[in-house]
Amino acid sequence: MSVDNVTSTFPAADRQRPAPQEGDPLAIQVEDLHKAFRIPTHRVDSLKERMVRPFAARDYKELRALDGVSFEIRQGEFFGIVGRNGSGKSTLLKLLASIYRADRGTIRMAGRLAPFIELGVGFNVELTARENAVLNGVMMGLTPAESRRRLDAVIEFAELEEFIDLKLKNYSSGMLVRLAFSLMLEVDADILLIDEVLAVGDAAFQQKCADAFREMKAAGKTIVLVTHEMTSVEEYCHRAMLINDGEIQQIGDPGEVGRHYLQLNFERGGDAATQHAGDGGEDLPVRMIDARLEGASGSEGRVGTVEHGEEVHLAVELEAREDFKGLDVGFLLANADGVGVATLTAAVGGDGYDRPVAAGQRIVVRSKFENPLGLGHYFVHCGVNRAFEGGIALYVHNAIEFIVYGASPGRGLVALENTTTAEIEGGGSA
Amino acid sequence: MSANPASEPAAALPLRDVHGPSALGGGSRRFFDLLWLTSVTEFKRVYFGTVLGYLWSLIRPLMLFGVLLFVFTQIFRVGTEDVAYYPVLLLMGIVLFTFFQESTTNAVTSVVAQEGVVRKTQFPRLVIPLSTVVTGLLNLVVNLVIVFAFVLAFGVEPAWTWLLFPVALLFLFVLTAAVSMAISALYVRFRDVQIIWMVVAQVLFYGTPILYPVDFKESETFEQLLMINPLAVILEQVRVWVLTEPDAPTAVEAAGGWLGLLPAAAIFVAVCVLGVWVFRREAPRIAENL
Numbered sequence: 039m040s041v042d043n044v045t046s047t048f049p050a051a052d053r054q055r056p057a058p059q060e061g062d063p064l065a066i067q068v069e070d071l072h073k074a075f076r077i078p079t080h081r082v083d084s085l086k087e088r089m090v091r092p093f094a095a096r097d098y099k100e101l102r103a104l105d106g107v108s109f110e111i112r113q114g115e116f117f118g119i120v121g122r123n124g125s126g127k128s129t130l131l132k133l134l135a136s137i138y139r140a141d142r143g144t145i146r147m148a149g150r151l152a153p154f155i156e157l158g159v160g161f162n163v164e165l166t167a168r169e170n171a172v173l174n175g176v177m178m179g180l181t182p183a184e185s186r187r188r189l190d191a192v193i194e195f196a197e198l199e200e201f202i203d204l205k206l207k208n209y210s211s212g213m214l215v216r217l218a219f220s221l222m223l224e225v226d227a228d229i230l231l232i233d234e235v236l237a238v239g240d241a242a243f244q245q246k247c248a249d250a251f252r253e254m255k256a257a258g259k260t261i262v263l264v265t266h267e268m269t270s271v272e273e274y275c276h277r278a279m280l281i282n283d284g285e286i287q288q289i290g291d292p293g294e295v296g297r298h299y300l301q302l303n304f305e306r307g308g309d310a311a312t313q314h315a316g317d318g319g320e321d322l323p324v325r326m327i328d329a330r331l332e333g334a335s336g337s338e339g340r341v342g343t344v345e346h347g348e349e350v351h352l353a354v355e356l357e358a359r360e361d362f363k364g365l366d367v368g369f370l371l372a373n374a375d376g377v378g379v380a381t382l383t384a385a386v387g388g389d390g391y392d393r394p395v396a397a398g399q400r401i402v403v404r405s406k407f408e409n410p411l412g413l414g415h416y417f418v419h420c421g422v423n424r425a426f427e428g429g430i431a432l433y434v435h436n437a438i439e440f441i442v443y444g445a446s447p448g449r450g451l452v453a454l455e456n457t458t459t460a461e462i463e464g465g466g467s468a
Numbered sequence: 469m470s471a472n473p474a475s476e477p478a479a480a481l482p483l484r485d486v487h488g489p490s491a492l493g494g495g496s497r498r499f500f501d502l503l504w505l506t507s508v509t510e511f512k513r514v515y516f517g518t519v520l521g522y523l524w525s526l527i528r529p530l531m532l533f534g535v536l537l538f539v540f541t542q543i544f545r546v547g548t549e550d551v552a553y554y555p556v557l558l559l560m561g562i563v564l565f566t567f568f569q570e571s572t573t574n575a576v577t578s579v580v581a582q583e584g585v586v587r588k589t590q591f592p593r594l595v596i597p598l599s600t601v602v603t604g605l606l607n608l609v610v611n612l613v614i615v616f617a618f619v620l621a622f623g624v625e626p627a628w629t630w631l632l633f634p635v636a637l638l639f640l641f642v643l644t645a646a647v648s649m650a651i652s653a654l655y656v657r658f659r660d661v662q663i664i665w666m667v668v669a670q671v672l673f674y675g676t677p678i679l680y681p682v683d684f685k686e687s688e689t690f691e692q693l694l695m696i697n698p699l700a701v702i703l704e705q706v707r708v709w710v711l712t713e714p715d716a717p718t719a720v721e722a723a724g725g726w727l728g729l730l731p732a733a734a735i736f737v738a739v740c741v742l743g744v745w746v747f748r749r750e751a752p753r754i755a756e757n758l
Contacts, residue, residue, distance in 0.1 A: 064483060149481040160591065176502050176505050228481060
């Protein structure tokens with residue numbers, strides 16, 4: 039294994055093997071899996087307490103994390119599991135990884151499973167990289183001798199040759215991640231379970247992760263990826279499964295599952311959105327009456343999701359409480375990370391502020407654009423400024439909240455209208 | 469990645485049942501490899517990790533030895549001339565008991581301390597407390613080299629019964645491991661186990677013939693009472709086998725016959741069964757109880 043080998047896989051993404059078909063051998067078979075956690079209403083955590091009151095009521099609430107889950111994953115399949123926080127997806131992963139024991143139901147697996155669900159767990163910071171790497175190999179089921187033989191390759195890939203005998207407590211976080219990642223790559227396991235692995239590390243590391251995923255996919259490994267980031271599911275997975283409240287909502291095409299998931303997300307998120315969108319307070323000279331996202335045709339009323347590439351219609355109704363000579367309105371479109379993506383502005387009553395605004399008058403602001411946004415969660419902040427005197431007349435944070443779904447436009451914040459060509463220079467044929 | 473992406477997937481692998489976490493988890497070879505590797509790395513870390521590394525682990529029993537030797541030969545006159553080799557007896561007792569005490573007290577919190585490993589990987593749970601005992605054993609072996617140097621220096625003649633010493637060590641190891649299993653698993657649920665165990669270990673120290681020889685009160689009832697303690701039985705046999713005092717009573721003699729050893733044997737078996745039972749019962753749910 040070398041760096042070149044891994045990084046060079048990106049252009050060759052096309053050589054992916056065909057998705058496993060119906061009838062291919064199974065890698066994981068799960069039948070009617072149940073798991074509940076008992077949460078004691080009064081936790082007895084000392085022996086003394088148990089001795090003093092041996093018959094104290096052992097009341098507990100039962101939290102059903104998984105309720106009758108059955109599915110099959112074929113060998114060589116890249117399978118995504120998505121769900122909101124607390125939906126049971128991590129519990130499922132821990133059951134698959136033999137970290138939790140199921141209450142009921144069976145799990146069957148073919149081949150060797152990598153016993154990690156997160157990068158870098160099981161590292162002992164008091165030990166050197168060499169010792170940790172060998173220990174990791176043994177945890178994976180290698181003999182200590184085999185594990186030592188692989189050591190060089192691991193350290194070389196992680197580019198840590200000079201630091202091999204340094205204790206991990208003296209490592210930088212970047213070095214730790216490199217070591218963990220290269221150990222993960224060296225796992226010669228048939229099945230990998232990965233929990234939110236893409237969420238860690240800097241951009242360069244995420245790129246390396248992404249490349250490694252493609253490589254593993256191409257090598258025909260069975261991979262189960264648990265995440266709530268739809269982009270990676272749509273990018274890598276053959277199939278995806280949506281879990282909600284411990285039950286399977288849907289299994290199938292990653293795109294459809296992703297859409298379903300985002301809608302599900304928004305149903306819950308909707309309540310929060312209305313809380314955020316206050317009317318801007320009583321003292322401000324402009325009041326917000328309504329803010330909404332309208333359907334593509336403009337007639338469908340309030341919606342919470344927009345498909346990538348469709349038209350977005352934003353509509354805000356304002357009421358002036360005093361007379362204004364001129365007003366500017368603007369929307370700031372921001373993504374879930376709080377990064378501003380674009381601003382949309384207009385002058386009230388035309389560019390020349392031809393009509394002054396009188397107290398009590400209503401203003402309807404409409405904005406539309408063809409949706410270039412990448413998939414994800416977006417917020418619209420709404421501001422109104424006095425055009426001549428200056429000063430803020432209204433600012434509403436998170437006035438509108440919406441989710442963009444659809445086929446992934448690739449990496450990046452937005453999809454650009456573009457012309458990209460690649461031609462071979464010079465004439466003739468080789 | 470070494471696998472050639474263009475190759476066909478290997479022949480279909482058979483499906484096997486997954487039973488969830490357990491004490492041994494994932495095959496016995498992996499279990500023993502992990503146990504050995506974690507114990508040795510931990511031992512090396514203590515041994516070579518700091519400048520005085522090993523010295524620190526030796527200094528505690530030696531200090532204790534020095535203080536106790538002074539107190540019990542100069543002040544209380546327990547170790548008088550009627551006990552041949554009292555200083556070596558004291559040293560041997562302290563070193564063996566230190567192994568028991570340090571291994572078990574380290575084991576109590578071990579499973580909770582390894583929280584990350586337990587919650588995020590399929591690590592055989594039993595390896596965690598057992599490796600503290602194996603690390604302790606490695607330490608003990610090194611300390612015993614010094615003890616035997618003392619033994620020879622005090623003029624004890626090597627005898628064939630020295631060959632029986634490992635048998636005594638085996639019993640001590642099994643007892644220590646069983647206690648460690650029980651208390652480390654219980655500590656996950658009951659946090660006062662640590663304090664309780666510290667007190668119990670202290671009581672055991674005085675309830676084991678370390679400071680005083682078994683026969684020092686010349687009372688049969690006293691000797692028989694002591695022989696209820698499995699640790700006392702083990703240490704007494706070590707005294708007979710290694711220090712080869714002609715007057716020292718064997719464990720059987722001290723207990724007043726084989727029947728007198730029954731309570732100690734019963735306690736030994738009970739502790740072992742309890743340790744295995746508690747750990748096996750708790751192991752599958754340790755990750756969620758943490």
